[in-house]
Amino acid sequence: MTHSPSLNHHLTPTSDATAEAGRARYASLLGLLGVVLLASMGLSLSLGSFPTSFVEVLHSLAAPQDSDIAFIVWELRLPRLLLAVLVGAALAVAGAILQSMVRNPLASPDVIGITSGAALAAVAFLALFGTTLSIHWLPAAALAGALLAALLVFLLAWKGSVAPSRLVLVGIGLSAAMGAVTTLLIVISDDAAAMTAYVWLTGSLYATQWPDVLGMLPWLLVAVPLCLVYARHMDAMALGDAVAQGLGVNLLRSRLVLMACSVALAGAAVAFAGGLSFVGLIAPHIASRLVGRGFARLVPAAALVGALIVLYADLLGRVAFLPKDLPAGIFVSGVGAPFFVYLLHRTRYHRG
């Protein structure tokens, strides 16, 4: 986005030299995150219960042939790895949108009911149709639940406009109620369905297949560019509604579009990977500690950080407790939190 730096210029007068240095630093940081992500993907592909070397993996990636290693890499590890990256990026961007929009550091996709709606739909699906319908319909049910919940929060909070503060209050209330019904369903359903539901709620990428990856990809391809187009409006809204309107921002339309992006991203991610929503809370914070202000700068960095967190969480779940394959959700906070504490400690004298 070329617009947002120019907006920043008007707001915080900085000399061209420092702006140039800031851009260079940002570009190198993004490049570094990208390289780390690629390297981590290579690492993740070569580790697993079946021993494979990095060279063998590269070889089978370059020239797929009929071998065990090719099967493991192409059909088991690669789709799972790609889904982890996509889901992490989607949740992080969804969280970044919400935190910027409602101007609350505690906001996450949970806050407007996305996660709890998806969880309720998924658990209801398992409890009611678990034996009659194929498990392949689970993502569709979860996605429908997420969208319905977000819509319901929106309608209940609507009073001629969408004030972020009211949206958040209605959202946490409705999330609490849906969470309660979810718990109730788990309590009354039989043990097997309850266990499946529990694993799903924790968030797992187990047994990912290519159709899942292809189902997740379009959401990101549409929503991420769209929210980048609106990045300038987001920065203006951060200064307050009056200033934003003065700068020519259509508050209602911008909020609706950005909110829709967030719902779509988080809803799809939760549908395919379950309750990993902690990524949506923590990744934007880590990213903003790294890159500073400006929504257009924040989004790519948050996406990379989110992808890295879920990648390592799933990798740990796969290989740390062999032969068990544990849900990635267990490790998401384990991977993200210590790093976040470190960042918080390091930046204690600079900001906030």
Added chain:
Amino acid sequence: MLNQRTSRVVGLLLGLMLVAAAFVASVMLGTTEIAWPTFLEALLHYDSSRVAHIILFTERLPRAVIAALVGASLAIAGALMQTLTRNPLASPSILGINAGAMFFVVIAVSLLPLHAPAEVVGAALLGAVVAACLVVVLSRGRHGELSPLRVVLAGVAVTAMFVSFSQGLLIIDRQGFESVLYWLAGSVSGRELSLVVPLLPLFAGALLLCALLVRHANALLLGDDMVKGLGIRAGTIKLLLGLAVILLAGSSVALAGMIGFVGLIVPHMARGLFGVDHRWLLPACALLGASLLLLADVASRFLMAPQDVPVGVMTALIGTPFFIHLARRKSA
């Protein structure tokens, strides 16, 4: 909102009556119904050979006392947290209290041979205090000031860290999981009065602290500078109020486990009815929180009898419609 002084007083009195009614209902209703005469008789002439009297004193009364105490404490702690962080999404768990308590309980049960209820309560209290202190240390700025943003971020980080440590331990030790699960789900039943008594000074101390600091809490709403006008540094006030939160929420979590919703939502309800002035807000929180948890606990015995529904579930189911109504009614 209740604006007149008289209508607020009437509101609080109604709240007090609601608590009293809910308390009596909690003692009397259940699988074994205890009639009025039995109730009075047991209070006046306790007879240890009668089943109804035993049920009353070992099961019903502790349950009602804990529900009222925990509901009131969590709601007050939540209101103070929201004032301290100036964040409507804050709740006592943001100080890391729940996560710290959970981690220490998991350690006590799975690594150390501590299983007795009193030991678990002690471990939970210690964990809550340790985690909250960690959050305070991490969130202090250069001059020792507690900025709302840093408190929230540090709280999120510390919470996440303790939760993941606990989950890791629970995965390794599945049997520990079974025994901790009960505590994690949050419940006010199955505790004896002897567990409550040692914690009473903590509750009382915290309430005294709140009573002394209501005016300062009001000033905090207007900004740190306003507090200076009252003669005490804002940082000191925040630390003292934080201490009250730790005592209230830590003891509550230790007694009843993870009961969400009350600490987050009830302060909003009280604010919707009584406004932001802490002199009214805190008593309103106490009454609403206590009656909500008492009623939820009573309802949880009947919803799927003979199985008890987790009380946290009932709290959310009963409280949400009212809460959403309030959130909508408030002008933007």
